[in-house]
Amino acid sequence: MRSAGRLLSALALAGGLALPAGAQEPAPLQPQVPQVESARPEVDLPNSTIAAPDEVGPQPAAPVLTLDQDALYLSSSWGLRAQFRLEAEGQVIAAENERLTELLSTEEAALTAQRATLPPAEFRRLAEDFDRRATQIRRERAQAVQALNAWADADREAFFRAALPVMGEVMQDRGAVAVLDRRTVFVSLDAIDITNDLITALDAGIGDGEGAVPIPQAEPAESGQTGDPIADQVE
Secondary structure, three states, rough: OOOOOOHHHHHHHHHHHHEEEEEEEEOOOOOOOOOOOOOOOOOOOOEEOOOOOOOOOOOOOOOOEEEEHHHHHHHHHHHHHHHHHHHHHHHHHHHHHHHHHHHHHHHHHHHHOOOOOOOOHHHHHHHHHHHHHHHHHHHHHHHHHHHHHHHHHHHHHHHHHHHHHHHHHHHHHHOOOOOEEEOOOEEEEEHEEEEHHHHHHHHOOOEEEOOOEEEEEEOOOOOOOOOOOOOOOOO
C-alpha cells in the first residue's frame, strides 16, 4: 500500500520549479490519525499496573479509574472505521499526486524540447505559465492533505464528545468520581482500568460514528480548466 506521505514529495517535479518571489513551498505532510497529547509529569513514569487477585463477582468500586486514551479510540469501532477511511482517502490523494506529477514532467520535457525552436520571449512566456500552474498544483495538493488531517482531528474530537455520556455511566456503575489517563499514573491496580469495558460499551452505545464528521470533498476544477496541465497549456 502506498504511503500517503508520498503525496507532496512526488510533486517535487522534474527540474525543481521555482516559486514566486516571497512565496514558500508547502512542506510535505502525511495524513495520519492525530494523537491527542496528554500532559505528562516531568519524570518518566513506568505506568505500571498491579494485577488484582482473581475473584468472581462484580467489578470493585473505586473513586478513581484509569484508561488508555489512545487505545480507547484506536481499538473502538469508531476509531477502526476512521483509520480505514483515512488510509483509503490518503491513497486517493497519493494516486492523484502521482498522476499530476507525471503530466507535469511530460509537459516540462516537451517544453524543454521546444526551446531551441522558439523565440526567447515566447519560450519565457510558456515557461512562466508552466511554473505558475505547477506552483498552484503544489499548493492544492498540500491543501488536500491539510483538509484530510483536519478531518481526522475533528473525527477524533467527535468521538470523545460522544464517549462522555457513556463514560459517565461507567463511572456511576463503578462508584467513581474521576477517570485519569494511564500515562499520568505512576502505578495502579489493573482492576481500575476501564479501557476494554468502555470500548465494549461505546461500540454498543455510539457505534462506528459513520457520517458524524463528513469527509472533505475535493474542490471542483476552476472554469475553463480541464485538470490536465498539458491540455491547458497556453499555445
